[in-house]
Each structure stands twice: as structure tokens, then as C-alpha cells.
Amino acid sequence: MISAILYIGIAQCLFAATLVFTKKKKFPPDKILLVWLLTIAFKFLLFLLNEEHKEFFNIQFSAGLIPLTFGPFLYLYTKFLTNEEAFFRPKHFLHFGPFFVLTIAYFFLFGDTLSFNEEVFLNHDRLLWARILYAISYFSSILVYTIFTFTILRNYRKQIRDTLSYETGKTRLFWLNYIALLFAATFLTYFIVGGINAVSFQHVVDSNLVSSFGLTLLAFSVSYFGLRQPTIFKTDYFKTSDDTIINEELSYAENYIDAPIDAMGQLMTKAKEPKTEERLQNADTTALSEEEKYKKSGLKETEITSIICNLKKYMQDEKPYLNAELTIQDLSSALNISKHHLTQVLNHSIGKNFFNFINEYRIEAVKKKIEDKKFAHLTLLAIAYDCGFNSKSSFNNIFKQYTGLTPSEYKKAKVEGIEEESTSPDTQ
Secondary structure, eight states: OHHHHHHHHHHHHHHHHHHHHTOSSOOHHHHHHHHHHHHHHHHHHHHHHHHHOTTTOOSHIIIIIGGGGHHHHHHHHHHHHTTSOSSOOGGGGGGGHHHHHHHHHIIIIIGGGOOOOGGGTTOOSTTHHHHHHHHHHHHHHHHHHHHHHHHHHHHHHHHGGGTBSOOOHHHHTHHHHHHHHHHHHHHHHHHHHHHHHHHHTSOOSOHHHHHHHHHHHHHHHHHHHHHHOOOSOHHHHSOSOHHHHHHHHHHHHHHOBSOOBOTTSOBOOBOOOOTTSOOOOOOOOTTOOHHHHHHTTOOOHHHHHHHHHHHHHHHHHHOGGGSTTOBHHHHHHHHTOOHHHHHHIIIIIIOOOHHHHHHHHHHHHHHHHHHOGGGTTSOHHHHHHHTTOOOHHHHHHHHHHHHSSOHHHHHHHHHHHHHHHHHSGGGO
16 A cells, blocks of 8 residues: 555656746746655655665665655745745755754764664664654654744734735635644654654554655645745746846845845844944844834935835826735835835835735725726726726725725715715705
């Protein structure tokens, strides 16, 4: 049975990896997903070869070491998909450090003398400490990277309204909660079953069957959701011109030093003084209030006033809110303003996050069309789509939040009001 599961898992991983590889535009999350799927397929392949050719293949590497990469893959995929990281950097390899260190130690220090076989795992021999060290590393990887993933998703959902003007199930990434839970459940179950076998000193439950089934289900889930998930922040990965890239990099370099990036790519940072001064010593900014943080951004009051004027003029003249997938990156590129400065102006000076700022314009556009007889033939949903909303539920919720009425209640009130006005004695 386990061989059949392994064949299915290999086929699924390779098929999904092929679909990702053949995409015309592969964003950073796609590349992480591609390598992750190939790694799962490689583990399955080694396991399968061990099942059919035990005399040639040692199962220890597949069972005990390769899974140490799955936590980092889940974590990095989540970071890139939520745009906390836009480009793969050398520092990201550090997450695979335990895997590389333990793999090198296994092959060069222990070799075939170290076995992760559960029936002999707790034997009191000279390598007991090594097996316990590997078990602790295995368990820690599962626990730590599951927590890290949920932390990123929590922060992302707190900050998403500073970056997107719309919300859908795909932008909120609820499916990644399921993937993280499935990942944790699969390997924790494997760990528990292995522990039962270890303390019993016998093969009570087939832990390899448990892990293979769970990992195959994980591979199917990651493939299905990952391939269906659109890239949320496309403009952050592919700029429309070299000038945009240069302007963004200059803005970053001139205003932020050693800046840590939060879950939505906003900078929680200490800015440097004018260019003639030496860099100030990097300070811990986590305790700064929003007002104190924005004071360090380098924006002067005259610049803030200018940005607000240009922003409102652009909103009135160009009506970018009609774009249902408008992001703060789109707006900052159009205005040639750093998105970090634009976020500051919106949150601190105007007092609204990006989501609320854009949707207020959409609501006003909807209200004008409802009250205009030229659009009486359109349904409320058609008007909503024309004004930049991308779903019925989102439109209804936001409209009621801003007006206190549902769209139909508002239309009824306005239409009746217009009719009463047109038939009143004063108009006869």
C-alpha cells in the first residue's frame, strides 16, 4: 500500500512542478513552490527505492533529514506570497542551515552507524545523544516554522488594508492556515507514532505509512491551492520601467537605514539624518509610536501638503479607484512617490488606511450613479462593478459600513426622495 501512495505522491508533485515551471511569468512564490514540490518528490523517490531495493538505498536520509527542509519552505513561501520578501537573498539560505549541518554530520561523522529506526531509537548506546539531537531538531523545525507561518499570516491580515483596495478569500490567504495545520498535524502525528514505537521497542504502528499519506495529502493541497492562488503584489516584483525601480531604490536608500520589513513590506525603521551627517546608530524602533515613527521618515510638512494635493487631484482627475485591483504600489508609481511615504501620508496625515481611502471614493461614485437617472437601467451590482468593486459581498459590506444602509435601502430612499421632490407643489 505504501508503494502505491508513494507513486501517487511522486506523480502529483512532478505534475504540479511542471505546471509551475511552464508558467510564462514565475514570481518568487512560484519558484519557492517549484523547489518545494521537487523536494517532496525527491523524498518520495528515495523512500520508494528503499521499499523496492532495500539493499541499495538507506532510508535514514529520506525519513529523518529531508523533512527538515519542509518547514523553511512553508515559511518562505508564506513570506514571499504576503510580500514580506520580494527577492530571494542569501540570508534565506540560513533557514536551511540545520538541514545542511545535520546532513553533513550524518554522512561524514556517523554514516551507517546512526540509525533512526524507531525500535532501537532509545537503546542506551554511544549514539543515543545523536539520535535525541536529531529528534529535537526535527520537532523544533515543525513547531517553530508552523508558529512563524501563523505569525506572518496574522500580521499580514492586520496590515493588508494599507496595501490593497480590495479583499477576497484569495487575498486573505485563509488556505495557508489549512496548509500550515496540515503540515504540523502530519509531522507531529509521525513524531507521536514514532515515539510510541520507540518506547515500545517494537514496530507497533507503521509511521512511514502515516508520514507518506500525510505528505501526499500535503503535496496535493499545496499544488491545488498554490496553482490557483494569484500573485497578490505583481507590481512589487515586476516594475514597468527602470526609472520606477531606480526611484524606489533611491527613496529607500535616502530615507531608511537597516530597516526591518514588516508583514506587508512597510518599514518600521529609523531614518538617517541629511546626507552631510554620518549615519546614526541603528535604534530599536519597535517601541516607537506611530507618530514618532513617522517623524523619522524624512518628510517635511511642505512635502506632505504637496503629496496630499497631488493625490487628491489625481484621484479626482484619473479616477484610479475604478480599477478593482488597485494597490498602493500602483498609486505610488503613478504619483512617483515612495509607497512608504504614501502610506505615511494616508495613515498619519489623512487619517485613513489605503483600503478605506480608496473605497470611500468608490462609495461616492456608486451613490452618484444611483442618484443619476441616466443609470436607472443598471442593477446595483453593475454599478458597483463599474465603480471599482470586485464582489457583491464586499460591496454590500463596505457600502453599509459607510452609509448605514444597504445599497437597496439607499436606492429606495433616494428614488422615493427624488420622486417626491418631482411631484411636490413647489415643482408644479
